[in-house]
Amino acid sequence: MITFQEAYLKVMAHKQDYGTEEVELLKSMDRVLAEDIKADRDFPPFDRATKDGIAINYAAIKNGIKEFRIEAVLAAGSPKYKLKSENNCVEIMTGAVVPENADTIVMYEQITIKNGYAILDKDPNQGQEIHLQGSDELQGAIVLNKHKLITASEIGVLAAVGKAKVLVKKLPKSTIISTGNELVDVQETPLPHQIRKSNIYSLYAALAEEKIVPSQLHLNDEKEEIKKEIKKALNENDVLLLSGGVSKGKFDYIPDVLAELGVEKIFHRVLQRPGKPFWFGIQKETRTLIFSFPGNPASTFANYHLYFKDWLKGSLSLSIPKINVILDESIPVTGNLTLFLRVKIRMENGQLLADLVKENGSGDLTSLAQSDGFIRLDPKEVPYSVGELVPFSPTRRTISL
Numbered sequence: 001m002i003t004f005q006e007a008y009l010k011v012m013a014h015k016q017d018y019g020t021e022e023v024e025l026l027k028s029m030d031r032v033l034a035e036d037i038k039a040d041r042d043f044p045p046f047d048r049a050t051k052d053g054i055a056i057n058y059a060a061i062k063n064g065i066k067e068f069r070i071e072a073v074l075a076a077g078s079p080k081y082k083l084k085s086e087n088n089c090v091e092i093m094t095g096a097v098v099p100e101n102a103d104t105i106v107m108y109e110q111i112t113i114k115n116g117y118a119i120l121d122k123d124p125n126q127g128q129e130i131h132l133q134g135s136d137e138l139q140g141a142i143v144l145n146k147h148k149l150i151t152a153s154e155i156g157v158l159a160a161v162g163k164a165k166v167l168v169k170k171l172p173k174s175t176i177i178s179t180g181n182e183l184v185d186v187q188e189t190p191l192p193h194q195i196r197k198s199n200i201y202s203l204y205a206a207l208a209e210e211k212i213v214p215s216q217l218h219l220n221d222e223k224e225e226i227k228k229e230i231k232k233a234l235n236e237n238d239v240l241l242l243s244g245g246v247s248k249g250k251f252d253y254i255p256d257v258l259a260e261l262g263v264e265k266i267f268h269r270v271l272q273r274p275g276k277p278f279w280f281g282i283q284k285e286t287r288t289l290i291f292s293f294p295g296n297p298a299s300t301f302a303n304y305h306l307y308f309k310d311w312l313k314g315s316l317s318l319s320i321p322k323i324n325v326i327l328d329e330s331i332p333v334t335g336n337l338t339l340f341l342r343v344k345i346r347m348e349n350g351q352l353l354a355d356l357v358k359e360n361g362s363g364d365l366t367s368l369a370q371s372d373g374f375i376r377l378d379p380k381e382v383p384y385s386v387g388e389l390v391p392f393s394p395t396r397r398t399i400s401l
Contacts, residue, residue, distance in 0.1 A: 001269040001270060001271050001276075002267050002269075002270060002271065003270070003271050003338065004270055004271065004272045004306075004338040004376075004378070005338075005378075006267075007267055007270045007272075007278070007280070007307070008306070008307065008310075010266050010267055010280065011266075011280060011307045011310075011311050012310065012311060012314055014266070014282060014289060014311070015311060015314040015315040016172065016238065016287065016289070016315050017169075017315065018169070018170040018171065018172055018238060018315070019169075019170045020034040020035075020167050020168065020169055020170055021167075021168060021170050022165045022166065022167050022168075023165065023166055023168055024164070024165060024166075025155065025158055025159060025163060025164055025165070025166055026155070028150050028155070028158070028166040028168055029150055029151070029152070029155060030149065030150065030151070030210075030211050031149075031150050031166075031168040031169070031171075031211055032147060032148070032149055032150070032168055032169040032316045032317065032318060033144060033145070033146045033147065033148045033149075033150060033154075033166070033167070033168060033169075034146055034167045034168050034169045035146050035167045036142045036144070036145055036146050037142065037143050037144035037145075037157065037158065037161060037163065038140055038141065038142055038143065038161070039137045039138065039139050039140060039141050039143050039161060040139065040161045040162055041139050042133050042134035042137070042138055042139050043134065043135075043136040043137040043138075043143070043160070044131050044132075044133060044134075044135070044136060045133065046080070046097045046098070046133050047097065047098040047130055047131070047132055047133050048095060048096070048097065048098065048130065048131040048133075049092045049093065049094055049095065049096045049097075049098055049105050049129065049130065049131075050094060050105070050129045050130065050131050051094060051105055051107045051108075051129040052092070052093050052094050052107065052108055053091070053092065053105050053106045053107040053108045053109075053110070053111065053129070054068065054070070054089040054090065054091055054092065054105070054106050054108075054111060054118045055074070055083070055089060055090050055092045055098055055099050055102035055104070055105055056068055056086075056089045056102060056103075056104050056105075056106060056124075057083060057086035057101055057102055057103060057104070058103050058104045058124075058126040058127070059086050060086050060087050061104075061120075061123060061124070061126075065087055066119060066120045067117045067118070067119045067120070068087065068088055068089035068117060068118045068120075069085075069087070069088045069089070069116060069117055070088070070089055070090065070091055070113070070116055070117065070118055071083070071084055071085070071088045071089070071090060072090040072091070073090065073091040073092075074090050074091065074092045074093065074096045074097070074099065075093050075096060076093050076094065076095030076096045077095075077096070078096055078097065079097070080097045080099070080100060081097070081099040081100070082099060082100040082101060083099045083100065083101035083102045086101060089102075089118050090102070091118075092105065098130055103126065103127055103130070104124050104125075104126055104127055104128055104129075104130070105124075105128060105129035105130055106118075106120065106124045106128075106129075107129065110122050110124070143157055143161065144157055144158070147169075147316075147317040147318065149318060150166070150168070169316050169317070171210070171211060171212050171316075172212070172237075172238035172239045172289075172312075172315070173236070173237050173238045173239070174207065174212055174214040174215070174237055174238065174239045174240070174241065175214055175215040175216070175217055175233050175236070175237045175239075175240055175241070176200050176203045176204060176207070176214045176215075176216055176217070176240075176241045176242075176243070177200075177216075177217045177218070177219060177229075177230070177233065177240060177241070177242045177243070178197055178199055178200040178216075178217075178218045178219070178242075178243050178244060178295075179218070179219045179220075179221065179226065179242065179243070179244040179245040179254065179295070180220075180221060180244050180245070180295060181220050181221045182194050182195055183195060183196070183197045183218065184196055184197070185197060186201070197218065198297060198365060199243040199244070199293075199295065199297055199300045199301075200216055200218070200243065202297070202300065202301060202304075202368075203241055203243065203300065203304060204216065206304055206305075206309075207241075209397060210309075210312060214241070215237075217229060217233065219245075221245070221253070223253045223256075223257065226245070226253050226254070226257050227253075227257045227260065227261065230254075230257055230258070230261065231261055234261065234263070234283045234286055234288045234290075235286060235288075237288055238287070238288060238289070239288065239289050239290075239291065240288060240289070240290045240291070240292075241291045241292075241293070241304070241308065242254060242290065242291070242292040242293060243293050243294075243295050243300045244293075244294070244295030245292070245295065246268070246277045246278070246279045246292045246293070246294055246295075247277045247294060247295075254279065254292055255268060255279055255292075258279070258281060258290065258292070261283070262283065262284075262285070263281045263282065263283045263290060264281050264282050264283070264284055265279065265280075265281045266280045266281050266282065267279075267280055268280075271336055271337050271338060272337055272338045272339070272340065273337045273338075273339055273340070274294070274296060274298045274299040274302050274340060274361075275293065275294055275298075275299040275300075275302050275303040275306075275340070276294070276299075276337070277294040277299075278291075278292070278293055278294065278299075278303050278307075279292035280292070280307075291303070291304075291307065291308055296361075297364070297365040297368065298342075298359070298361070298364060298365075298367070298368060301368055301395065302340050302374055305373070305374065305393050305394075305395050306340065306374070306393055322391070323352075323391070323392045323393075323394065324352075324389040324390065324391060324392060325343070325345060325352040325353065325354040325375060325389070325390060325392040326351055326352065326353050326354065326387060326388070326389060327353075327354055327375075327384055327385070327386055327387065327388045327389075327390060328353045328354060328355055328386060329355075329356065329386060330383050330384065330385050330386055331356070331377060331383060331384045332383040332384075333377045333378070333379055333380060333383070333384065334379075335379060336379050337379065338376060338377065338378050338379065339376070339377045340374040340375070340376055340377075340393075341356060341357075341374060341375050341377065342356070342357040342359050342367055342368065342370075342371035342373075342374060343355060343356055343357060343371060343372060343373060343374070343375050343392070344357055344370065344371060344372055345372040345373065345392070345394075352392070354375050354390070354392065357370050357371045368395070371395065372394060372395065372396050373392055373393050373394040373395045373396065374392070374393045374395070375390045375391065375392050375393075376390060376391040376392075376393065377390060
């Protein structure tokens, strides 16, 4: 067996680049940019009014003018207008192009309009309330860098530069595979010796958060069936995520089947709990990666978040956040296993504190729904103490810092 740190580094050493594809703007949400985005024009593209009011030439103020004849009204979207006299003004709305020969906006709140004239209630500052052309970005400037995750903020920028189609990094074509004769579909009523499938749905939902829509496959504990279906899946996918069949039971055929199919084992079994029987390898010919997780729900769930998510971020050139939380209780760690404990996170005085969630081993599914993620406790001779900082892997997007 190898340590968690060794296993993690081996997984991350197999990051892949799956190329790029073009998608529609609104389908690019939560995808990763594959190109630098440049401004196709100045931002803003014209001197823009930032308040509703009047546009004037400040020279008139210097000449003592306090009352301005209104010669026009400009709405946002109106073509550029030329002020006919510096002693006049135009009413102007937020977002409209500042007229030629005007250089200052005075808000309605600071004027009185009477008999076609705008009367100043107070003197303005020259140039106020104008968003100058190119003051945000100049044409040709990079406004979004590639390898950036696209969120709502980036969507607005992409729309502003006319990117109806966006070049993004391709996601790996994936299949999730569950194994075991004891598993039945969700809609079925299990017999006393059966349970409903859950891991395959947890994995599907977790992958959907990453914008991956995987295929699904269930295999009974029949070696030839497993071999036939996995051989096909290896040829059709970039990644396989398996749940079950990698422990030491007589019907845990996955390691033998993968070896017979020529898949290179990178490692099998890790000094960690939960998820010790984790198997990881690669089919060299197709470059297909295999993440074969133990079948217990907590084992599958933990290994997905500890290994696969970071591998995916690395493959997409995204940064991998390192989050530490503060222990709120003392925890002894004996033996040689790295422990991943379920915790609930709370914020107190600007600090993230971790409270252990009561759980009943790696088969305890319901405790996962009560947790925000896992803390990592590596073996050490003395107990972890209250107030100690420890690594934290979130399992909820709401706290994915």
